[in-house]
Amino acid sequence: MNNLLNSLRGIGAHVIDGIWRMGVATRFFLMTLLQSGQSFRRFHLIIREIFSAGVLSLIIILVSGLFVGMVLGLQGYETLQTYGSEEALGVLVSLSLVRELGPVVAALLFASRAGSAITAEIGLMKATEQLAAMEMMAVDPVARVVAPRFWGAVISMPILAALFSAMGILGGYLVGVVLIGVDEGAFWSQMQAAVDFREDILNGVIKSVVFGVAVTAIALFEGYDAPPTAEGVSRATTRTVVTSSLAILGLDFILTAFMFRGV
Amino acid sequence: MSDNLIEIRDLSFAYRERLVLKGINLSARRGQVVAIMGISGGGKTTLLRLIGGALRPTSGVLNVDGVDMSHLDRDGLYRLRRRMGMLFQFGALFTDMSVFDNVAFPLREHADLPEEMIRDLVLMKLNAVGLRGAHDLMPSELSGGMARRVALARAIALEPSLILYDEPFAGLDPISLGVTGNLIRRLTDTLGVTSIVVTHDIQESLRMVDYVYFVSEGVIAAQGTPDELRASTEPFVHQFVHGEEDGPVPFHYPAPAYADELELAA
Amino acid sequence: MQRATLDLWVGIFVVAGIAAVLFLALRVGNMGSFDSASTYTVKASFDNIGGLKARAPIKSAGVVVGRVSEIGFDSNMYEATVMMKLDTRYKFPKDTSASIMTSGLLGEQYIALEAGGEDKKLVEGDHLKITQGAVVLENLIGQFLYNKSEGESKTAEPR
Numbered sequence: 309m310n311n312l313l314n315s316l317r318g319i320g321a322h323v324i325d326g327i328w329r330m331g332v333a334t335r336f337f338l339m340t341l342l343q344s345g346q347s348f349r350r351f352h353l354i355i356r357e358i359f360s361a362g363v364l365s366l367i368i369i370l371v372s373g374l375f376v377g378m379v380l381g382l383q384g385y386e387t388l389q390t391y392g393s394e395e396a397l398g399v400l401v402s403l404s405l406v407r408e409l410g411p412v413v414a415a416l417l418f419a420s421r422a423g424s425a426i427t428a429e430i431g432l433m434k435a436t437e438q439l440a441a442m443e444m445m446a447v448d449p450v451a452r453v454v455a456p457r458f459w460g461a462v463i464s465m466p467i468l469a470a471l472f473s474a475m476g477i478l479g480g481y482l483v484g485v486v487l488i489g490v491d492e493g494a495f496w497s498q499m500q501a502a503v504d505f506r507e508d509i510l511n512g513v514i515k516s517v518v519f520g521v522a523v524t525a526i527a528l529f530e531g532y533d534a535p536p537t538a539e540g541v542s543r544a545t546t547r548t549v550v551t552s553s554l555a556i557l558g559l560d561f562i563l564t565a566f567m568f569r570g571v
Numbered sequence: 572m573s574d575n576l577i578e579i580r581d582l583s584f585a586y587r588e589r590l591v592l593k594g595i596n597l598s599a600r601r602g603q604v605v606a607i608m609g610i611s612g613g614g615k616t617t618l619l620r621l622i623g624g625a626l627r628p629t630s631g632v633l634n635v636d637g638v639d640m641s642h643l644d645r646d647g648l649y650r651l652r653r654r655m656g657m658l659f660q661f662g663a664l665f666t667d668m669s670v671f672d673n674v675a676f677p678l679r680e681h682a683d684l685p686e687e688m689i690r691d692l693v694l695m696k697l698n699a700v701g702l703r704g705a706h707d708l709m710p711s712e713l714s715g716g717m718a719r720r721v722a723l724a725r726a727i728a729l730e731p732s733l734i735l736y737d738e739p740f741a742g743l744d745p746i747s748l749g750v751t752g753n754l755i756r757r758l759t760d761t762l763g764v765t766s767i768v769v770t771h772d773i774q775e776s777l778r779m780v781d782y783v784y785f786v787s788e789g790v791i792a793a794q795g796t797p798d799e800l801r802a803s804t805e806p807f808v809h810q811f812v813h814g815e816e817d818g819p820v821p822f823h824y825p826a827p828a829y830a831d832e833l834e835l836a837a
Numbered sequence: 838m839q840r841a842t843l844d845l846w847v848g849i850f851v852v853a854g855i856a857a858v859l860f861l862a863l864r865v866g867n868m869g870s871f872d873s874a875s876t877y878t879v880k881a882s883f884d885n886i887g888g889l890k891a892r893a894p895i896k897s898a899g900v901v902v903g904r905v906s907e908i909g910f911d912s913n914m915y916e917a918t919v920m921m922k923l924d925t926r927y928k929f930p931k932d933t934s935a936s937i938m939t940s941g942l943l944g945e946q947y948i949a950l951e952a953g954g955e956d957k958k959l960v961e962g963d964h965l966k967i968t969q970g971a972v973v974l975e976n977l978i979g980q981f982l983y984n985k986s987e988g989e990s991k992t993a994e995p996r
Contacts, residue, residue: 355847363850402865432666441663441722444623445677445729446652452680467854474857477865496864501894501901502945505866513858 333529336450340458340528343451347459353452357460361422361524365468368417373472376409377401377479384480385488397490398499401480402473406503406512407568410473412560415519417472418465419552423527426457427548430531431541439532454532458524465520466513473512511567518559523552576601576733576765577622582631584621591617593789595631599782601732604759604766606776608811609786618786619735619769623657624648636732653681656726656764660738662718664710670697670721671706677728696724700754716747720754727758733765734758740772748772752779773812777801785811876903876922877961881935881948886917887971889937889946895921897950902927905948917970921948923959930955936969946971 347353384400430453433439439449477499484490503509527548534544577599584592591614599605607615620626621633624640633640638651664673674693678684684692697703700720710718719739726734736755740748756779759766770776776783777797785793785808793800793808800808810818826832886908895903903923911918923929932953939946953967 355844358847358850359843363846366850366853406861406865429667436661436666437659437663438665440625441657441659441665443625444652444655444657444735445680445725446649447677447680448649464850467850467857470854470857470861474860477861499865503866504892505862507892509858509861509866 329533332533333525336529336532337525339450340454340525343448344455344459346451347456353456354460354463357457358464359460360425361418361457361461362464362467364425365418365421365464366471368421369414369468369472370475372413372417373410373475374479376413376472377405377476377481378483379479380404380409380476381480381483381488385484385490394484394488394490395494396498397480397484398495399502401484402477402499402503403508405473405476405480406508408560408564410476411469411512411515411519412556414469414472415465415516415523415556416553418461418468418520419523419527419556420549422461422464423523423548423552424545426461426524426527427531427534427545428541430454430457430528431534431536431544434532434534435536435538435541437536454528458528461524461527462517462520465523466516469516469519470513507568511563514567515560515563518563519556522555522559526552526555574600576636577605577767578632578634579622580632582621582633583629584617584626585629586617591789592621592786595786595791597784597791599765599767601765602759602763603781604756604768604779606768606770606780606783607786608769608771608773608776608783609792610811611771613786614789615769615786616737619737619767622767623655623735624652653729654731655733655735656729656731657735658719658722658726658737658739660741661715662710662722664713664718664722664725666710668710669706670702670708670710670713673710673721674706674725674728677725681729692728693724696728697721699727699758700724701750714747716743716751719743719747719751723751723754723758727762727764730762731764733767736766736768736770738770739768740770740775748775752776755779773814777812875925877925877959878906879921879923879959879961879963879965881919881921881965881968882911882914882916883919883935883937883968883970884916885970885973886919886937887939887946887973889919889948889971893945893947895923895948895950897927897929897952902950919948928958929953931957931959931963932967933959933965934967934969935965937971939972 380401381397384397385394388394388396388400430439433449433453439453442449442452481495485492485495530544530548530551531541534540575598577597579595579597582592582595582597583590595618597605597607597618607618609615617626621628621640622635624635624643628641631641635651636654638647640648640651643651664670665676668676671693674696675689678689678692694703694706697706700723702717702720702724705713705717705721710721713721739751739755743751752775755766755768758764768776768780777800780797782796783794783800784791787807793803793805795803800812803809803812807819809815816822889905889908891905891908893905894901895905903921905919906922907920909918909920910916919935921935929950930953932955934951934953936949936951937946938949959965
């Protein structure tokens with residue numbers, strides 16, 4: 309009986325703690341938005357963060373995009389061939405990349421490459437009292453450290469997703485057209501007939517912006533909230549990757565339900 | 572303008588339910604080096620954070636440079652902090668910037684100066700701590716003592732009237748320790764600032780400070796000039812000054828009687 | 838200074854991103870082929886539209902000439918009404934007929950326009966009179982099976 313009560317109490321404490329953290333995270337996010345003015349006036353701060361979040365993620369995004377597209381080309385060809393419609397390979401590759409895989413996989417890679425780096429960096433800045441030092445110099449760390457990272461990463465995310473999709477389509481083209489020998493004209497023209505700019509590409513871009521906001525907000529909060537110890541920072545980094553991956557997939561479901569219901 | 576830069580009366584501070592500081596009275600004159608000493612976990616860092624405005628007192632009066640800290644909004648606090656410098660325990664240099672940019676940071680954030688003037692000012696501050704030659708190193712290339720001197724240059728960049736030092740001597744070799752101590756003294760005298768040093772390095776402190784407060788278990792246990800403290804017969808001060816193992820601060824953590832615990836009585 | 842190379846990299850990054858979006862828009866997508874400005878809308882009713890969806894292509898002689906903009910249901914006639922946006926570059930006679938076709942056996946459905954012989958051309962808001970609904974695969978299979986069993990019973994009789 310006592311054990312049951314204790315475990316119930318434990319669950320309750322966990323729930324309350326979770327809601328509490330949610331509230332703190334929301335307040336932190338709003339603070340970040342409120343304190344963003346300075347980083348736009350001093351745009352070189354954002355440029356720096358675009359470099360570390362975006363440019364440094366380029367290699368992994370481009371290579372992964374190429375390989376994902378090549379696999380899509382191979383697998384798609386195998387399946388479409390059964391129905392004798394291997395000309396639709398371009399449609400399959402481009403739609404799956406532009407609508408889903410581009411934004412989602414790029415965001416997952418971004419979370420593990422840039423998101424974890426942001427958490428570790430901010431967590432370490434906190435652990436080594438750099439944030440406290442900044443505050444003692446009358447500089448708000450949210451305005452000076454958090455907000456530029458937020459905007460740099462949010463700007464980078466759709467660019468990375470678009471590059472991922474473009475690389476993927478190129479990969480699909482390489483395997484499908486160059487290697488297997490699907491008709492090149494059919495590959496591109498069917499693709500162009502099926503892919504709509506507003507419906508598919510723009511919605512994909514919107515998705516990647518939403519994912520970018522989610523991943524970056526999570527990464528920043530986890531870093532800012534991390535216990536100032538080596539263990540705390542490493543756990544926060546892990547949590548960033550796990551939480552933002554789940555957030556990406558959950559948000560993807562919601563967004564897809566809104567965007568492509570096919571009414 | 573009063574003679575005391577810092578004026579603390581009956582200050583109490585509770586962290587959650589736990590009373591950390593109870594009824595502290597402390598004052599620091601302009602141009603003095605004041606040390607706050609005590610054993611680890613005795614509340615001296617808390618006191619420093621209260622003076623820096625990172626924490627709010629639960630009750631009591633805390634005046635810094637004529638400003639009442641307990642009723643200060645964010646803007647007021649930030650204005651006051653431009654007149655403060657703080658040296659953190661391990662320097663807290665920004666690891667993604669060079670030494671030069673670290674020292675230039677407060678200048679770039681707060682003073683709208685042309686880049687050449689910033690350059691001159693930074694080199695002046697670095698020269699004052701003897702590290703002008705190290706201006707394009709990264710913090711990871713510095714030794715602990717050098718990092719702290721760079722941090723000190725950064726703390727004095729805006730020419731503050733108050734400098735707070737959190738454990739400036741922790742983890743330093745004897746040479747760096749002496750250098751840092753002399754530097755604190757010299758900067759205080761030449762810049763005319765007030766320095767508050769939180770430390771437990773008694774020998775170095777007694778050599779260079781003007782006045783010492785002992786904080787123990789949330790109260791001021793003793794105070795006085797270095798000479799007064801050296802001569803003090805009060806058991807706590809005596810134990811601290813001479814680094815004795817047992818005394819009012821026991822060697823053993825409270826425990827049941829040794830014999831009972833080993834069941835020797837049976 | 839060091840900042841200049843950083844700016845260069847970020848510049849390359851942003852330009853690459855813009856190039857990727859342009860590639861997606863122009864090479865992969867159908868950006869700019871039909872905006873609302875250069876289309877006119879005509880209406881057609883079908884007894885059955887099968888799996889036709891909004892944004893399905895409208896083809897004439899195999900060329901995409903427009904897209905389905907809206908699909909509705911007329912509760913008076915119990916028919917499906919389909920709004921079609923046609924490119925103003927392509928003019929069709931008033932008696933043009935529309936039929937719903939399937940590209941390939943299992944492919945997407947589209948509307949095929951067959952030009953008539955009248956001189957007057959279709960204009961905004963016109964109604965296409967002659968339509969042919971979708972062939973529903975299930976009905977087709979049902980008919981086929983029905984015919985086959987009938988045929989079998991016929992061939993079985995003489996034995």
